[in-house]
Amino acid sequence: MKADLRKGKVVGVNGNMVAVEFEDNVMQNEVAYINVGDEKLKAEVIRVKGKRTDLQVFEDTVGIKVGDIAEFTGELLSVELGPGLLGKVYDGLQNPLNRLAEKYGFFLKRGAYLDALEEGEEWEFTPTVKIGDKLFAGEKVGTVPEKIFEHRIMVPFKLQGQWEIVEISPKGKYTVDKVVAKIKNEEGRTSDVTMLQKWPVKVPIEAYSKKLKPVDPLVTKIRIIDTLVPVAIGGTFCTPGPFGAGKTVLQHLLSRHAEVDIVIVAACGERAGEVVEILEEFPELIDPKTGKSLMERTIIICNTSSMPVAARESSVYTGATLAEYYRQMGLNVFLLADSTSRWAQAMREMSGRLEEIPGEEAFPAYLESRIASFYERAGLVKLRDGSKGSLTIGGAVSPAGGNFEEPVTQATLKVVGAFHGLSRDRANARKYPSIDPLDSWSKYTSFIESDKVANAVAILRKSQSVGQMMKVVGEEGISNEEFVEFLKGEFFDAVYLQQNAFDKIDEATTSDRQKYMFAIMDEIIEKKFKFTSKDIARRFFQELRQSFITFNTLEFDSDEFKKRESEIRKKLSDA
Amino acid sequence: MQKFYSEILQIAGDVITVEAENVSYKELAEIKTRTGISLAQVIRLEDKKVYLQVFAGSRGVSTNDKVRFLKKPMQVSCSENLLGRIFDGNGSPRDGGPALTDNMFDVGGPSVNPAKRIVPKNMIRTGIPMIDVFNSLVESQKLPIFSIAGEPYNQLLARIAMQAEVDMIILGGMGLKHDDYLFFRDTLEEHGALSRSVLFIHTASDPTVECLLVPDMCLAVAEKFALEGKKVLVLLTDMTNFSDSLKEIAITMEQIPSNRGYPGDLYSQLASRYEKAVDFEDAGSITVLAVTTMPGDDVTHPVPDNTGYITEGQFYLRGGRIEPFGSLSRLKQQVNGDTRSDHRAIMDRMIQLFADYRESIEKKSMGFQMSAWDEKLLKYGKRFENELMSLAVNIPLEEALDLGWKILSDIFDPTETGMKESLIAEYWPKK
Ligand SMILES: Nc1ncnc2c1ncn2[C@@H]1O[C@H](COP(=O)(O)OP(=O)(O)OP(=O)(O)O)[C@@H](O)[C@H]1O
Numbered sequence A: 001m002k003a004d005l006r007k008g009k010v011v012g013v014n015g016n017m018v019a020v021e022f023e024d025n026v027m028q029n030e031v032a033y034i035n036v037g038d039e040k041l042k043a044e045v046i047r048v049k050g051k052r053t054d055l056q057v058f059e060d061t062v063g064i065k066v067g068d069i070a071e072f073t074g075e076l077l078s079v080e081l082g083p084g085l086l087g088k089v090y091d092g093l094q095n096p097l098n099r100l101a102e103k104y105g106f107f108l109k110r111g112a113y114l115d116a117l118e119e120g121e122e123w124e125f126t127p128t129v130k131i132g133d134k135l136f137a138g139e140k141v142g143t144v145p146e147k148i149f150e151h152r153i154m155v156p157f158k159l160q161g162q163w164e165i166v167e168i169s170p171k172g173k174y175t176v177d178k179v180v181a182k183i184k185n186e187e188g189r190t191s192d193v194t195m196l197q198k199w200p201v202k203v204p205i206e207a208y209s210k211k212l213k214p215v216d217p218l219v220t221k222i223r224i225i226d227t228l229v230p231v232a233i234g235g236t237f238c239t240p241g242p243f244g245a246g247k248t249v250l251q252h253l254l255s256r257h258a259e260v261d262i263v264i265v266a267a268c269g270e271r272a273g274e275v276v277e278i279l280e281e282f283p284e285l286i287d288p289k290t291g292k293s294l295m296e297r298t299i300i301i302c303n304t305s306s307m308p309v310a311a312r313e314s315s316v317y318t319g320a321t322l323a324e325y326y327r328q329m330g331l332n333v334f335l336l337a338d339s340t341s342r343w344a345q346a347m348r349e350m351s352g353r354l355e356e357i358p359g360e361e362a363f364p365a366y367l368e369s370r371i372a373s374f375y376e377r378a379g380l381v382k383l384r385d386g387s388k389g390s391l392t393i394g395g396a397v398s399p400a401g402g403n404f405e406e407p408v409t410q411a412t413l414k415v416v417g418a419f420h421g422l423s424r425d426r427a428n429a430r431k432y433p434s435i436d437p438l439d440s441w442s443k444y445t446s447f448i449e450s451d452k453v454a455n456a457v458a459i460l461r462k463s464q465s466v467g468q469m470m471k472v473v474g475e476e477g478i479s480n481e482e483f484v485e486f487l488k489g490e491f492f493d494a495v496y497l498q499q500n501a502f503d504k505i506d507e508a509t510t511s512d513r514q515k516y517m518f519a520i521m522d523e524i525i526e527k528k529f530k531f532t533s534k535d536i537a538r539r540f541f542q543e544l545r546q547s548f549i550t551f552n553t554l555e556f557d558s559d560e561f562k563k564r565e566s567e568i569r570k571k572l573s574d575a
Numbered sequence B: 001m002q003k004f005y006s007e008i009l010q011i012a013g014d015v016i017t018v019e020a021e022n023v024s025y026k027e028l029a030e031i032k033t034r035t036g037i038s039l040a041q042v043i044r045l046e047d048k049k050v051y052l053q054v055f056a057g058s059r060g061v062s063t064n065d066k067v068r069f070l071k072k073p074m075q076v077s078c079s080e081n082l083l084g085r086i087f088d089g090n091g092s093p094r095d096g097g098p099a100l101t102d103n104m105f106d107v108g109g110p111s112v113n114p115a116k117r118i119v120p121k122n123m124i125r126t127g128i129p130m131i132d133v134f135n136s137l138v139e140s141q142k143l144p145i146f147s148i149a150g151e152p153y154n155q156l157l158a159r160i161a162m163q164a165e166v167d168m169i170i171l172g173g174m175g176l177k178h179d180d181y182l183f184f185r186d187t188l189e190e191h192g193a194l195s196r197s198v199l200f201i202h203t204a205s206d207p208t209v210e211c212l213l214v215p216d217m218c219l220a221v222a223e224k225f226a227l228e229g230k231k232v233l234v235l236l237t238d239m240t241n242f243s244d245s246l247k248e249i250a251i252t253m254e255q256i257p258s259n260r261g262y263p264g265d266l267y268s269q270l271a272s273r274y275e276k277a278v279d280f281e282d283a284g285s286i287t288v289l290a291v292t293t294m295p296g297d298d299v300t301h302p303v304p305d306n307t308g309y310i311t312e313g314q315f316y317l318r319g320g321r322i323e324p325f326g327s328l329s330r331l332k333q334q335v336n337g338d339t340r341s342d343h344r345a346i347m348d349r350m351i352q353l354f355a356d357y358r359e360s361i362e363k364k365s366m367g368f369q370m371s372a373w374d375e376k377l378l379k380y381g382k383r384f385e386n387e388l389m390s391l392a393v394n395i396p397l398e399e400a401l402d403l404g405w406k407i408l409s410d411i412f413d414p415t416e417t418g419m420k421e422s423l424i425a426e427y428w429p430k431k
């Protein structure tokens, strides 16, 4: 750290908020360190009032005294961007958790911070420009191979205007801090390009030429999502649901199976054990697209519920920044945040300590705008070289009492493109994924024909209303035709919308298989059955369902699959 | 020489304010009052003002009482000497034994680096089918029992503790009824388990805020023993009392409540305790079973609600039985794939059928004609309730699975069960 840091003195401690009286000047959102004994605790300036400033401390504040020294760094809370991020596990401030563990053992040591990118690691750089070339921020000067990707080394995002290459390193191995190019702008100012650049997490990276409308469906391989409530590449969606409804399991499934290049999992204020499951599973799982371990395309940001609260907020921003960085390379990036409610609660805690005027349920008035600007970071972009990159964001929401009429869910629903609402009833009945097929919605289009989908939804609706009716008038009070519609809806739900997350085949359905299976569903939905009694009808659908449950677990287009299909077709034509 | 401060500026609720220097955040202090010495903890610093939360409550504190800062945060002793001992909510002996002073260390230490955790893989067998079959308990799990007052939750807690194969039991009582305290103590003694137990007991007659330290002490001790390789089971009853004490302090400190008076950080407060449950690589583990009583039988009440978002499932205790709906062990899939090949299918289908049974009951109660299918479900549901749900049942997992197949085959045809055909071929009882 520099010797000429501006200093201040602690004058108050209230939870993770520390008030400091400073001497010269401070900058909003700059990083400061509070010295406690021989520990330096990272903090961020969040309010300035006269000669006093309030800091949110990213650590446990136990032991801080009035009179302790604070040092201001003049830097905004930033992350390091460069090759070597993939496959890593970071905390909300981008500390590498594995290296912390090697160094400090079982527990997270307060005030211990390490570089995000490993010092001394060399990367094979290949220049892609020559002297005299003119570039804008975000355009590449060269590439390095990182895992299965070509990692672009780009003109620093913070530079404005056009820059000319005046020096460029030849192909070779360099560490991330080595200058690989020198550039000069029209005013003659020169700047260095290294493989590493720093970027403040709360500022979006916008070094692209324009933002496009997300239209293409993102194949998640979760049938209910892809068919009924699809997500677009570069779009946004949220998954609110009461505890235990299946938000995390669903996000894990998406992170494993979605057809994207890079996945960033931001575990924000949730259970550590869930992250450990990813850490143990992913290295073993093979990505069918690349044939490599899933970990090679994944970055995990992990600020679990017992880790310092203030870093929860930064963890979602850290995730978004890393995601935007890879989007700049023309890749499709998927950011999954579990749970955005914890981040909102961290904001609420801090707002309460600042004694701001509270809004609904004590959340601060700026909750909505913060949530909106977070999802705004998603998007399909056209880069300056004409290629496209995307960032799709999915956020879990944990509404208090499972009631969607609460500030975080409502603020999120205003800004996302799809709503996957999880239902307590479906989860209790073990109908997974427990996305409510009728309440949920999406503004994006599916890869399955929309009028066919509308038909399926209509039968679900009908089935539900017949179900309701039966509760009032009994089975005897409805016609056989209505009863069959009821059964069709239940059947479609059971064998198509529900998916067994613990079956190797059923857990992920490719778009080809979905189209194929949906066509069969469509036939069944359209088919006019003539059953002589309700019991016979029920029996028929029970057997059909039985057949399909096994069908779903057979490999697509395998002999067994075909055999089962012809059995099913026979059963249908006999009916 | 320790300095005393004898000017108390403010007494509000259980929080007092003094002017003092060189005091650190969360430091402990002692207050000497007419009635004795009480422990207090710094909860806020503001220039020279120091806010202290008084664990014994502020009743009887007078403005000229003496406050002495102890220059350390809350600590607890940890050694073999703890075994078989009973302490109160402050960590003072409750059993007439000597106070412990050896090997003292801070409670509420840092959290475990997630990179150092391992995925838990050991099932804890309880002999209760509703747990073993439907919601297996796993070593290092954190799991609450959601219950209304009056249910036998402490009995259930004790029964699981006695049946679980663990090296150590740590019981934390918060607002525990004296009878329940004696029940736990006697049960542990009868089963010869007291000598591997440590009890921190705050009873209903103790000052309410004094229970705030109980979870931290229990978990700090558990952590030390787990690091030495012990499998530790921590029982906390009742976390709603703990949360209510947090609420009391928050209101006194004029914090803006988020929901029904509870502070906005209730989630974080509870999480930092529950997350102490862990399975250490090459060392022991901590499993946490807690009781959360639900005021008004309402799960959406902030305490059970926040708890549900933190823990790895929950058991609902209702009418003396563990309810199949809503009860959930989120770690069950870590273990129930390796028990028996039919375990998961039995678990899923029997619950789904039980849900259908509940619907049929509803129909019946509304006077509708019962179809042949309804009749089957009614029969099924009754048997499920009597033979699997009742807490009187105490059988090993395998026997419970066999019983499941028996009930199914007595009532249904194989196809009606919706089970995968390969399982039916293997397990359907031959008549
Ligand atoms: N798709 C699924 N298939 C099978 N079981 C599931 C599925 N989704 C969820 N479950 C079951 O529900 C449990 C809870 O799911 P999950 O952890 O995803 O809930 P959550 O909504 O994230 O809850 P919380 O808000 O408390 O984190 C899982 O442990 C699992 O037992």
Ligand SMILES: [Mg+2]
Residues within 6 Å of the ligand: A247, A248, A249, A270, A338
């Ligand atoms: Mg979750």
